[in-house]
Ligand SMILES: Nc1nc2c(ncn2[C@@H]2O[C@H](COP(=O)(O)OP(=O)(O)OP(=O)(O)O)[C@@H](O)[C@H]2O)c(=O)[nH]1
């Protein structure tokens with residue numbers, strides 16, 4: 001892995017599924033690390049670095065024991081040491097509510113920060129009708145938020161709802177998680193390439209307060225509708241209008257113009273905090289012809 005590298009890590013069963021799906025969209029720009037107590041999570045992910053936390057010795061899971069999982073992670077650390085040392089940006093994907101993700105994700109974030117990594121976590125929150133899992137998740141979330149520069153909460157309920165609407169599978173992220181990570185990785189890889197000051201990125205992601213993800217897709221002839229969709233799309237119950245930091249990735253086909261880009265970003269930014277810091281990235285690809293997609297992380301929400 002080269003200097004300034006981007007590492008996508010999945011922790012726990014759901015986190016590994018999200019990470020594998022997200023990494024597939026940007027294999028050349030990032031490395032993949034899978035961490036779980038259940039070896040089934042590593043199957044069919046040939047290029048991944050895998051860390052097996054065999055907490056109870058039967059290969060089946062951390063049995064809803066977060067502390068055990070965190071402990072196992074620190075024991076297995078030497079195996080992933082060099083990966084963490086070289087990574088400049090770490091995405092941690094996890095579903096909270098079980099043992100492995102709830103225990104090991106925040107520990108991974110903590111260790112990565114001691115190596116001066118920027119840590120962006122995506123945390124799935126359990127369905128409301130799972131009280132035990134919700135209790136474990138609520139207990140685990142503060143540590144993950146504290147150890148991450150940005151922690152994006154994703155309600156699995158909303159994810160499942162969007163997945164049904166898109167006819168996709170929520171357990172692999174229903175397309176959203178992939179869109180998010182691909183958008184971010186391509187934006188951030190470009191930030192690195194242009195040699196923009198990484199401090200800019202740090203200030204965007206270091207804003208105090210909540211952070212979430214918004215996504216909108218639509219026709220190239222109606223760019224403002226794409227923004228409107230994105231504004232109504234946050235994967236948690238928050239109002240994004242006061243955001244103080246914003247990382248925007250716009251994608252379109254070869255028919256996307258600078259005017260489209262300006263329209264999208266100006267319309268979105270005008271609804272955020274007046275002093276909002278913005279990093280904008282754009283990418284054109286043939287498969288997006290006739291369409292526009294906006295993916296953004298907004299931070300500094302009150
Ligand atoms: N309803 C439902 N929820 C699921 C399903 N799979 C995962 N989840 C949710 O996702 C969260 C995390 O699950 P996993 O990723 O399997 O947990 P883990 O981190 O591997 O934890 P352990 O298996 O206990 O070590 C749970 O709290 C559930 O709320 C599923 O098939 N159905």
Ligand SMILES: [Mg+2]
Nearest residue numbers: 012013038061
């Ligand atoms: Mg599991």
